[in-house]
Amino acid sequence: MKCLVKAPAKINLTLDVLHKRPDGYHEVEMVMTTIDLADRIELSDDNSSRVKLMSEFRFVPNDHRNLAYQAAELFRKRMGITRGVNIYLEKNIPVAAGLAGGSSDAAAVLRGLNDLWQVGLTKDELAIMGEELGSDVPFCVYGGTALSTGRGEKIQPLPAPPTCWVILAKPSIGVSTADVYHALKVNRIEHPNTKDMCKALEMKNYDQMCASVGNVLEPVTTRMHKEVKLIKDQMKRFGADAVLMSGSGPTVFGLVRHESRLHRIYNGLRGFCDQVYAVRLLGERENLAKNLA
Incomplete structure (x- = not known):
């Protein structure tokens, strides 16, 4: 079997x-x-x-x-x-x-x-x-x-988030999650507005979703690995609607609504790192189940 x-x-x-x-x-x-x-x-x-x-x-x-x-x-x-x-x-x-x-x-x-x-x-x-x-x-x-x-x-x-493209770019480094959390100063965190993000998803509001992204681990990883900031700056310059590091990094993702801009960002990033992906969101649990069939 x-x-x-x-x-x-x-x-x-x-x-x-x-x-x-x-x-x-x-x-x-x-x-x-x-x-x-x-x-x-x-x-x-x-x-x-x-x-x-x-x-x-x-x-x-x-x-x-x-x-x-x-x-x-x-x-x-x-x-x-x-x-x-x-x-x-x-x-x-x-x-x-x-x-x-x-x-x-x-x-x-x-x-x-x-x-x-x-x-x-x-x-x-x-x-x-x-x-x-x-x-x-x-x-x-x-x-x-x-x-x-x-x-x-x-x-x-x-x-599920509003429909959009996701550009991923990973520099050729690995990041230890334990090291990132160890270096995090909890009393100095600038907290993202999670409630605003949840509200944006409930309302299917793409602009509010982009405005509400945030990751308190990003400044820590960026201090350790300058490549993360370089990729993030380039992704913004090429026109992504929102840019953020995922998890403890080092992968940076950008949200893009228009396919024409997607190709420009993808091609531009290929000059900065080898691992670049353009993918879609999978959506809600029910849709995910269909994708896993």
């Missing part, structure tokens, strides 16, 4: 840090949405009673260091399944980019094994399981657009 699953990337329309919690994590408030840039995962039943992960992308570990591998082990343990599984991972999302590629892979494995082995868990149950793997995994289980709070594991669905 085989199962094919799509693992889409996400971008942060807002990312706010409220305070550091007693458990050592940060209390966050984020608006995230999935985009049409995705890894593809093939799962197949195996009689060896082992998890085997394969990928042609040389920077992807094929053992417990990989969240997709961890997800398969966790699912088997929780469900008492002794059968093994082969995981083939086609990697399209940049690694260590602030796009939740690893978390989305883990979420896709949970969804895929639930179908492959006909376990019958709900999305809510899969999301709770995903909390053990990482703060972004519950959102990636659901997909679509949502307000994420707590450590990121509390998910409140939101309407």
Whole structure:
């Protein structure tokens, strides 16, 4: 038996840090949405009673260091399944980019094994399981657009953003999320207006959405890596309607409504970094489900 699953990337329309919690994590408030840039995962039943992960992308570990591998082990343990599984991972999302590629892979494995082995868990149950793997995994289980709070594991669905293009540009560097959070001065944060962003999505107001983007981690990563600011400045100069770093970076995204401007920005950015993508938003959970079929 085989199962094919799509693992889409996400971008942060807002990312706010409220305070550091007693458990050592940060209390966050984020608006995230999935985009049409995705890894593809093939799962197949195996009689060896082992998890085997394969990928042609040389920077992807094929053992417990990989969240997709961890997800398969966790699912088997929780469900008492002794059968093994082969995981083939086609990697399209940049690694260590602030796009939740690893978390989305883990979420896709949970969804895929639930179908492959006909376990019958709900999305809510899969999301709770995903909390053990990482703060972004519950959102990636659901997909679509949502307000994420707590450590990121509390998910409140939101309407899909207004239709637009997304330009992504990732410089040839990796960013440690732990290092970025460690350098963040919580008492000096200029907080984005998450309520305005939620209102913009509810009203399908593109201009208000563009005006409400914000990420408190962006200044921290920019101080560490000047390439992020360079790309952001160029994207603004080429005419993106809104420009923001996603997650802890270093990927910068721009929102663009008009296709003619999209091509100008895309071609201009190719001179500044190798990894540039032009994609669409995937929309609401129901639409995401259709895209994953």
